[in-house]
Amino acid sequence: MSESQAHWNRTYAAKAENQVSWFQERPALSLRLIGEAARLKAAPVIDVGGGASRLADALLEEGYSDLTVLDISEQALAGAKLRLGPKAERIGWIVADVTDWRPQRHWQVWHDRAVFHFLITEEAQAAYLEALMQATVPGSSAIIATFALTGPEKCSGLPVRRYSAETLAERLGEDFALYDWAEERHSTPFGTSQDFTYAAFRRR
Numbered sequence: 001m002s003e004s005q006a007h008w009n010r011t012y013a014a015k016a017e018n019q020v021s022w023f024q025e026r027p028a029l030s031l032r033l034i035g036e037a038a039r040l041k042a043a044p045v046i047d048v049g050g051g052a053s054r055l056a057d058a059l060l061e062e063g064y065s066d067l068t069v070l071d072i073s074e075q076a077l078a079g080a081k082l083r084l085g086p087k088a089e090r091i092g093w094i095v096a097d098v099t100d101w102r103p104q105r106h107w108q109v110w111h112d113r114a115v116f117h118f119l120i121t122e123e124a125q126a127a128y129l130e131a132l133m134q135a136t137v138p139g140s141s142a143i144i145a146t147f148a149l150t151g152p153e154k155c156s157g158l159p160v161r162r163y164s165a166e167t168l169a170e171r172l173g174e175d176f177a178l179y180d181w182a183e184e185r186h187s188t189p190f191g192t193s194q195d196f197t198y199a200a201f202r203r204r
Contacts, residue, residue: 002072002097004072004097005072005073005074005097007156007157007158008051008071008072008073008075008076008156009073009074009075009076011073011156012051012052012073012075012076012079013075017052017079017083018189019189020052020156020189021155021156021188021189021190021192021194022053022113022114022155022186022188023188023189024053024054024186025054026054026058027053027054027055027058027113029145029182029184029198030055030111030113030143030145030198031055031058031059031062033111033143033180033182033198033200034059034109034111034143035062036180036200037108037109037141037143037200038064038108038109038141041062041063041064041065042064042065042066043064043066043108043109044066044067044068044105044106044107044108044109045059045064045066045067045068045107045108045109045111046067046068046069046070046107046109046110046111046135047067047068047069047070047111047112047113048070048098048110048111048112048115049070049071049072049098049112049113049114049115050069050070050071050076050077050080051071051073051076051077051080052076052077052079052080052083053069053080053113055111055113056069056080056084056091057083057084057087060084060087060090060091065090067090067091067092068091068092068093068094068107069091069092069093069094070094070095070096070098070101071094071095071096072095072096072097072098073095074095077093077095081093098115098127098128098131099119099124099127099128099131100127101131102131102134103131103134103135105135106135106136106137106140107135107136107140108136108139108140108141109140109141109142109143110132110135110136110140110141110142110143110144111143112142112143112144112145113145113196113198114145114146114147114155114196115128116128116144116146116161116168117146117147117155117160117161117162117163118155118158118160119161120159120160120161125171129172129173133175133203136203137203138203138204139202139203140202140203141200141201141202141203142172142176142200142201142202142203143198143199143200143201144168144172144198144199144201145184145196145197145198145199146160146161146162146163146168146196146197147160147162147163147194147195147196147197148162148163148164148183148195148196148197149162149163149164149167149195149197150162150195151194151195151196151197152194163197163199164197165178165181165197165199166178168197168199169199169201172201174204175203175204176201176202176203176204177201177202177203177204178199178200178201179200179201179202180199180200181197181198181199181200182197182198183195183196183197183198184196184198
């Protein structure tokens with residue numbers, strides 16, 4: 001087990017689902033951006049770093065039928081499966097570090113809320129982008145949310161890189177065209193707030 005996997009397994013084992021700072025009862029902005037990117041409910045969607053997020057629950061409720069959730073933490077995915085019960089069988093689950101992962105298929109929508117900003121080295125970012133390229137095709141959408149330039153400098157005890165839509169577009173490079181973006185002030189379960197940047201790209 002890698003140091004990163006051990007860290008996130010400990011994090012999810014130590015805290016209830018609704019006691020982590022990134023918890024959202026209903027991820028409304030993610031749902032809007034995914035809905036705009038995939039109007040057909042049969043479109044394949046992957047939630048990278050989905051953990052115990054309720055996004056998969058909401059997408060199932062909205063009728064999406066080809067869903068995958070990837071996370072480095074087996075503990076996090078176990079919690080999501082337990083919450084979903086029999087519905088969990090309708091989702092593909094992948095335990096993997098996205099920077100080591102080699103996708104075996106393509107998705108129309110790649111969604112990532114708060115994985116990319118933990119990748120603070122050029123090597124880790126390049127490995128992520130390689131996985132993104134392998135998992136998508138021209139016309140696919142990549143929806144990536146990171147801490148905004150006014151967001152926290154650390155999360156879960158780890159340093160992060162903060163982005164605007166423009167700087168995120170620069171990092172993704174010419175293969176991805178920015179077509180939508182939004183900022184969100186996320187209210188944590190502890191009464192604090194975190195500024196996020198959401199950016200939606202179409203692969204050229």
